C-alpha cells in the first residue's frame with residue numbers, strides 16, 4: 096500500500112494514544128501462564144499482538160477477544176501444546192519471549208517468521224541452549240529448539256537485546272529452583288526489563304534486581320490470574336510529540352504520567368531540544384517550538400530513534416544520537432533506512448555503527464516517493480515529517496504500520512492531515 100501525505104497543518108488537536116504493545120505482549124503471556132481466567136482491558140490488535148495471542152493459544156491457552164478486552168484461560172501445565180510450529184511473523188518480542196517459554200514443554204518446537212525476523216540476532220539463546228546441552232538449530236527460515244531450559248546461574252550479554260532477559264524471566268519463574276541472571280555490560284534497553292518485572296508482579300510473580308547487573312528469580316512460583324488494563328504507549332506518543340513541535344499543538348490523551356516505559360524519555364528529549372510541553376493528569380500537550388540540535392542517548396529507548404531523526408531535521412544545528420547501534424537490528428536497519436530516506440527529502444545526515452549526526456533545519460523537499468523499508472516506525476516517522484514538506488510525499492509499503500499501530504493513518508486524519516491510501 097502507498098500512502099501519500101498532503102502537507103498541511105493539523106486542524107484538530109486531540110488524539111488518544113493507543114495501548115502499549117510492549118505491555119500487551121507481557122500481559123497476554125503472563126495470563127496464558129496463569130492458572131484460571133484473566134481479563135486484560137485496552138488491547139489494540141496490531142499484527143504483533145495477534146501473533147502473540149496466536150502463539151499462546153498454541154501453548155494451550157484459551158483466548159477470546161471481546162472488543163478491546165482479551166479474556167484468557169491460562170494453561171494448567173506445559174503439556175497442552177497444540178502445534179510444534181509457531182509462526183512469529185515479524186515480532187522480535189514474540190519470538191524472543193516465546194523461545195524459553197516453549198522450551199518448557201520439553202518438545203521439539205520450530206519457530207518461523209517473515210521479512211527480517213530470522214535475521215535479527217539470536218546468539219544469546221543459541222549459546223545458552225548449547226551450554227545446557229540442548230538442541231538449537233537455525234536456518235534463514237526457522238529456529239528449532241528442544242529441551243527445557245534449566246534454572247540456575249546464567250550469564251548473558253546485555254547489549255544485543257533486552258528481550259532475551261525478559262524471555263528468561265517469564266520462563267525461569269516457572270521452574271522449581273531459583274535462578275540468577277548475570278548481565279554483561281553495557282546493559283541496554285533496561286527499561287523494558289523493568290516493564291517485564293512490573294507485569295510479573297501484577298500476575299503475582301516476584302523477580303528483582305539484586306544489583307544493577309544481577310536479576311534474581313526465585314523458583315517454584317505460579318502466575319496468578321488477574322484483571323489488568325494495558326497502559327497507553329509512549330513509543331507511539333513520540334510521533335505526536337514530534338507533530339506537536341513542528342506542525343501544530345497536539346493534546347495526547349490516555350498516558351500514565353508515572354509510567355515506567357523507557358520511551359517516556361521522549362518528553363525529556365523534546366524539552367532538551369527546546370520543545371514546549373505540558374503534562375497534566377489527563378493529557379500531554381506539545382506546542383510548536385523552535386528547536387535546537389543536541390545529543391540524544393538511545394540506550395534505553397531505541398524505538399524513538401526514527402522519529403527523533405525526523406525531529407532533529409527541523410532543529411537548528413547538529414543533533415548527535417549516541418548508543419544507537421541496536422537500531423540496526425530491528426525490523427529494518429533503522430539507521431541506514433532513515434539515512435536513505437531523509438537524504439531524499441534533502442536532510443544532511445550521516446552515521447557510524449552506533450552514532451548518527453543530523454544537520455538542521457531543513458525544509459523537506461516533497462514530490463518524492465519514499466520507501467518504508469517494511470518497518471512501521473520508519474513509515475510513521477516519515478509520515479510526520481512529510482506533513483511539513485513543500486509538496487506531497489508518497490510512502491511505499493505503508494501497510495507496515497499494522498505491526499504496532501493499525502489505526503495510525505486514521506488517527507493522523509482525525510487531526511486534519513490529508514492522507515491518500517492506494
Ligand SMILES: O=C(O)C1=C[C@@H](OP(=O)(O)O)[C@@H](O)[C@H](O)C1
Pocket residue numbers: 116117118188255256257258261283284287288397398421
Ligand atoms: O521488550 C520489549 O517490549 C521491547 C524491547 C526493545 O528491544 P531491544 O531490547 O531489542 O532493544 C524494543 O526495541 C522493542 O520494540 C520492544
Ligand SMILES: C=C(OP(=O)(O)O)C(=O)O
Pocket residue numbers: 143185186187188189398425426472499
Ligand atoms: C522493534 C520492535 O518490535 P519487536 O522487537 O518486538 O519486533 C518495534 O516495535 O519497534
